[in-house]
Amino acid sequence: MTETSPENDGSGATGTAAQANTPALEMEGVRKVYEVADEEVVALDHAELIVGSNEIIALVGPSGSGKTTLCSIAGGILSPTEGKVIVGGNDISGYSAKQLTEFRRDSVGFVFQTVNLIPFLTARENLLVVDEISGRDRKRANKRADQLLEELGLADRAGNLPSQLSGGQKQRVAIGRSLMNEPSLVLFDEPTSALDTKLGDQMVELIREEMKSRGTAAIIVTHDERITGYADRTVHITDGRLEA
Ligand SMILES: Nc1ncnc2c1ncn2[C@@H]1O[C@H](COP(=O)(O)OP(=O)(O)OP(=O)(O)O)[C@@H](O)[C@H]1O
Ligand SMILES: [Mg+2]
Numbered sequence: 001m002t003e004t005s006p007e008n009d010g011s012g013a014t015g016t017a018a019q020a021n022t023p024a025l026e027m028e029g030v031r032k033v034y035e036v037a038d039e040e041v042v043a044l045d046h047a048e049l050i051v052g053s054n055e056i057i058a059l060v061g062p063s064g065s066g067k068t069t070l071c072s073i074a075g076g077i078l079s080p081t082e083g084k085v086i087v088g089g090n091d092i093s094g095y096s097a098k099q100l101t102e103f104r105r106d107s108v109g110f111v112f113q114t115v116n117l118i119p120f121l122t123a124r125e126n127l128l129v130v131d132e133i134s135g136r137d138r139k140r141a142n143k144r145a146d147q148l149l150e151e152l153g154l155a156d157r158a159g160n161l162p163s164q165l166s167g168g169q170k171q172r173v174a175i176g177r178s179l180m181n182e183p184s185l186v187l188f189d190e191p192t193s194a195l196d197t198k199l200g201d202q203m204v205e206l207i208r209e210e211m212k213s214r215g216t217a218a219i220i221v222t223h224d225e226r227i228t229g230y231a232d233r234t235v236h237i238t239d240g241r242l243e244a
Helices: 013-019 067-074 097-107 123-133 138-151 167-179 197-214
Strands: 025-036 039-051 056-060 082-087 108-111 185-189 217-221 233-238 241-243
Touching: 025 067, 039 067, 039 241, 056 067, 056 197, 067 082, 067 185, 067 217, 097 108, 108 167, 123 138, 123 167, 138 167, 167 197, 197 217
Parallel strands: 056 217, 056 233, 108 185, 185 217
Antiparallel strands: 025 039, 025 082, 233 241
C-alpha cells in the first residue's frame, strides 16, 4: 500500500501508485493473420489475456502455436490484424510505426532466446546503445547501466565484449539491457532453451529475482518446469488459441 503524503511531490511516486492497479497488458479479441504468397496463416485468434501489474505468466504451447507472435504483438513489434492491445493502460493497437518504435524503446523489455548482443560493443555499451541512439539523458543512462551491471554481478566485466563473456554473463547483459528503460512488462521468448542445466538454473533464478524485486510483469515463453513452477499462472496456447 502506498499512501500519498503531503511531502510526496507526486512526481514519480503518485504515478507509480496510480499505475499499480493497471494491468501490465490487456489483449481483447486479438487476431493475427500472416499472409504468405496466396495463403493466410492465422497465428493468433480471439486472444483474451490480462496480465496483472506484477504478474509472471508462463506461456506454454507447441511449436507454431503463436507464442512468439503473441509476445511480438504485446511488445509492439507487430500490430494485430484485429483486436485491442492495451499495455500499461495505453491502447497501442492503433499506433503508427513511429509511435510503436517509441513505445518499444520506452515501455517494454525483450529477452530473446538468442541473446542478440551487439558483438563489437562492450557489456556496458550494449546496455547503453538504445539510449545513445535515442539521445536520452546520458548521465542518467550511464548511472542506470552501472547500477544494473552492479546488481547483475557484472561490474567487473562492464568493459568486456560479448566474446569475452561466459554464456551466463551474456544472458545477464541481455536482461540488464531489457531493464534499462524501466519497463513495466518484460517479454522473454524461451530464455532457457539454449542453456545447459547450470546456466539455465541461473537464468531461472535471475528472472525471478529481477521481476519480483522490481514488481515488473513478465510473459515468459517456456517449457521449463523450473519457470512454470514459480510463475503466478501458466497460460496454454494451441493453434493460436489461449486457454488458462
Ligand atoms: N513472419 C511470418 N510470416 C508468416 N507466417 C508466420 C510468420 N511468423 C510466424 N508465422 C506462422 O505463424 C504461426 C505461429 O508462429 P509463432 O512463431 O508465433 O509460433 P511459436 O509458438 O513461437 O513457435 P516456436 O515454438 O516454434 O517458436 C506458425 O504457423 C508460423 O509458421
Ligand atoms: Mg517462437
